Amino acid sequence: MSSPVLITGGGTGLGQGIAAALRARGHRVTLLGRRADPLRAAAEALGCRAVVGDVTSDPEAILDEVGPVDHIVHNAGLYLHGPLPAWTAALWRELHEVTVLGPALLSAAWAARQIGPGSLTFVSSTLAARPAPGTGPYAAAKAGQLGLMQALAVELAPRQLRSNAVLPGVVPTPMTEAPRGGDDPQARLAALTALHPLGRLGQPSDVGEAVAYLIGAPWVTGAALPVDGGLLAG
Numbered sequence: 735m736s737s738p739v740l741i742t743g744g745g746t747g748l749g750q751g752i753a754a755a756l757r758a759r760g761h762r763v764t765l766l767g768r769r770a771d772p773l774r775a776a777a778e779a780l781g782c783r784a785v786v787g788d789v790t791s792d793p794e795a796i797l798d799e800v801g802p803v804d805h806i807v808h809n810a811g812l813y814l815h816g817p818l819p820a821w822t823a824a825l826w827r828e829l830h831e832v833t834v835l836g837p838a839l840l841s842a843a844w845a846a847r848q849i850g851p852g853s854l855t856f857v858s859s860t861l862a863a864r865p866a867p868g869t870g871p872y873a874a875a876k877a878g879q880l881g882l883m884q885a886l887a888v889e890l891a892p893r894q895l896r897s898n899a900v901l902p903g904v905v906p907t908p909m910t911e912a913p914r915g916g917d918d919p920q921a922r923l924a925a926l927t928a929l930h931p932l933g934r935l936g937q938p939s940d941v942g943e944a945v946a947y948l949i950g951a952p953w954v955t956g957a958a959l960p961v962d963g964g965l966l967a968g
């Protein structure tokens with residue numbers, strides 16, 4: 735199995751775990767991100783190609799540069815802390831554009847070009863199903879991403895193009911290390927561990943294995959798979 739895959743936001747965090755899992759299965763992998771240095775370093779370490787780009791930019795130009803891919807992993811994202819008094823149109827728009835609008839237009843452009851079977855995999859979040867105070871705009875964007883995933887699943891199924899999502903629990907990455915509301919990230923992560931019945935936070939490889947499964951599962955589409963140490967069940 736060596737079909738080509740594009741991983742957006744592939745240069746850091748979960749993207750690296752997903753890339754490693756797909757490389758281990760023989761996929762040819764292209765990583766896309768905005769910052770050239772971490773992207774190129776990760777690509778070199780993982781045996782991937784690097785394309786510097788922004789998922790909110792022209793999707794046709796992205797695909798022209800990336801070349802044909804049978805699978806896209808929509809992993810690019812950002813967390814903006816959003817307690818109710820801090821809600822602004824700009825904050826909601828920024829999260830929506832990177833989480834929903836960019837991936838929607840990139841998926842549409844990919845589907846128009848794709849010949850033969852393929853898949854889309856969205857890296858959503860357990861917060862899509864269970865928001866916490868202060869996460870509203872992020873949680874809503876991630877929930878919107880699940881609606882997009884299912885809409886694509888039903889629309890593209892007749893062409894054997896599949897669409898699925900993973901819902902990770904908390905995985906320490908550059909995203910989780912950013913301060914939220916002035917708290918200490920390490921103390922927050924320690925407290926969050928208790929939310930995961932399996933008794934530990936996740937690792938990028940945990941998410942990578944789940945994404946690799948969905949890419950290789952020919953009769954799975956429209957699925958939202960928690961990868962969360964039991965968080966949503968708890």
Ligand SMILES: NC(=O)c1ccc[n+]([C@@H]2O[C@H](COP(=O)([O-])OP(=O)(O)OC[C@H]3O[C@@H](n4cnc5c(N)ncnc54)[C@H](OP(=O)(O)O)[C@@H]3O)[C@@H](O)[C@H]2O)c1
Nearest residue numbers: 743746747748767768769788789810811859904905907909
């Ligand atoms: N870590 C967790 O606990 C957790 C839990 C649930 C879901 N997630 C989701 O997992 C995904 C990966 O997050 P992470 O935790 O690995 O954090 P991360 O290390 O900050 O990864 C985010 C990646 O997205 C890229 N990115 C951001 N905006 C982009 C844009 N407009 N165009 C292209 N690339 C963009 C970033 O690279 P550049 O800045 O260089 O572009 C970065 O490589 C995100 O969608 C996040 O919401 C994470």
